[in-house]
Amino acid sequence: MxxxxxxxxxxxxxxxxxxxxxxxxxxxxxxxxxxxxxxxxxxxxxxxxxxxxxxxxxxxxxxxxxxxxxxxxxxxxxxxxxxxxxxxxxxxxxxxxxxxxxxxxxxxxxxxxxxxxxxxxxxxxSAEHKKRWLEPLLRGEIRSAFVMTEPDVASSDATNIESRIERQGDDYVINGRKWWISGAGDPRCAIYIFMGKTDPEAPRHSQQSMILIPSDAPGIKVLRPLSVLGYDDAPHGHCEITFTNVRVPASNLMLGEGRGFEIAQGRLGPGRIHHCMRLIGLAERSLELMCRRTSARVAFGRPVADQGVTRERIAEARCRIDMARLLTLKAAWMMDVAGNKAAKAEIAMIKVVAPNLACQVIDWAMQAHGAAGMCEDFPLAYFYTLARTLRFADGPDEVHRNAIAKLELGKYAAA
CATH class of the missing domain: 1.10.540.10 (Acyl-CoA dehydrogenase/oxidase, N-terminal domain)
Incomplete structure (x- = not known):
């Protein structure tokens, strides 16, 4: 590399x-x-x-x-x-x-x-999907949401998803309840990519499909925006939504019935890279704020930056940020040269490492700011909510750790 x-x-x-x-x-x-x-x-x-x-x-x-x-x-x-x-x-x-x-x-x-x-x-x-939805998104004229997580099942295992996508003639009818749907609160959100079951009797990873649903389709009800540690993230929003007999043309189904997991894996790999690098930027900014704050504040007769515990945390933050960046760049490089599937271990590792790294560095920065770190005078409290949320988004830590362990144990299975 x-x-x-x-x-x-x-x-x-x-x-x-x-x-x-x-x-x-x-x-x-x-x-x-x-x-x-x-x-x-x-x-x-x-x-x-x-x-x-x-x-x-x-x-x-x-x-x-x-x-x-x-x-x-x-x-x-x-x-x-x-x-x-x-x-x-x-x-x-x-x-x-x-x-x-x-x-x-x-x-x-x-x-x-x-x-x-x-x-x-x-x-x-399809060509129709691209003309109607992709091009306005690329121009920044509309926004969108990805609709997968459900409140009534453990959605960390996406095979648990119960929402239904049922064929009726030339249409599909959608029923289900979803939550933590990022972007659904934005009034410009015009299209949902919805994941649900088309065939509950199919093999486990062939039951799910993805379908495009216009956000103004009859039968959609946004129940509430959900707050994230006190922030509601308006106008972006994370919403709970019900779909009741929502009817869309059969041509809105993406790729074909039973191919939802295939689409999800193609979608989530690059997204995890984006999330992790943004988190590294957030951690880098937090370290910068910590260094500036501790250099300017005096406690017990000397700058806070001269305190041993402060220097220990600054040094550890520097090491962890650089390690996380290198691991993320390695995953990105492997995706480019070998494909998302070959890079699945590295993608899972960065998804564990980057959010935890960001949470820790932001926490140290908040501590270095004293009470000021908890209020809106500095951005750190809001930074923390974002980093903590990403230990769930795109799969919780535990799921990724399990995947990493299975891949590692698989190296020795033959022996």
Whole structure:
């Protein structure tokens, strides 16, 4: 593996860093001020103008849809809104830069769950799906949601999912209850990619399918937004939704009946890379805040940075961040050269390592800030909620650890 970034990546890193310095960091206070103003006005679920006004600037500077890989880009270029056509390894350090500010990736049309949904449509969607849903997503005109997790079953084992997708003539009828549906609260969310059972009697991993459901289809009811450690993440939102006899054309089914797990694996691999690199960016920013804070504060007659426990944590954070970054880049490289299936152990490992690393570094940074680390004067409390949530999203730690152990034990099974 070549540890150096390509000239193309280095150029994009410089341009993206400059954009963050010019536009994103200076807008952080305005972002929270707009949220507060919308809350007071009863318009919490309103797209934020801070972000919307930056999107044309990012597009004009060629920093748009950077996540979309070259294989998909080259094979499906139907509009001028396709991205730079980067590999996973090339995109990973860019995701880290965006991840330093949690909302920044939306400015570049590189935010979840839209990125995974766009890749899913590129890989598995029909020409009609791409025309109707992919192209508006690529242009940033609409948003989307991925609908899988259910409250009534342990969804860490996706074979437990009970929602039904039943064929009736030229249509499919969908019934079920879902929750933690990221992005469903956004008023621009126009399309759901829904996972449910088409054949409960089929082999275990052939029971599930995925289907496209317009968010305004009759029978859909958003029950409530769910808060994350006190934050509701409006206008993005994580919602609980019921689907009652929702009817869509049979042509909305993706790839074919029983192929839901195949689609899920194709979708989740790249998404995990994106999440992990953004988390590394969040951890890097937290370490920076910790160093600045402890260097400027005096306790017991000397700077907090001179305290042994502070230096121990700063050193440990530096080691852990660099280790996590290298492991994530290795996984990205393996996905590029050998495919997602060959990289499944590395993908599982980064999904365990990166969220735990981020949680620990953010926690140390909060501790170094004292009481200030708990309030909105610094972004650390919000950072922690995001990192802690990602120990569940795209599969909980325990599932990934189990997969890693099975792969490791399998090396010795013959002996």
């Amino acid at each position: 070549d540890f150096d970034y390509s000239p193309r990546t280095q150029d994009l890193q410089a341009r993206l860093t400059a954009f963050m310095d010019r536009h994103i960091y200076p807008a952080e206070a305005a972002y929270w001020a707009e949220i507060e103003a919308n809350t007071r006005a009863g318009k919490r679920w309103t797209p934020l103008q801070v972000i919307e006004q930056l999107k044309p600037k990012a597009r004009d500077e060629g920093l748009w849809n950077l996540f979309l890989p070259d294989s998909a880009d080259g094979a499906n270029r139907t509009s001028g809104n396709y991205g730079a056509g980067l590999s996973n390894q090339e995109y990973a350090p860019l995701a880290e830069i965006m991840g330093r500010v949690p909302w920044a990736s939306e400015v570049f049309n590189c935010s979840a769950p839209d990125t995974g949904n766009m890749e899913t449509l590129v890989r598995y969607g």
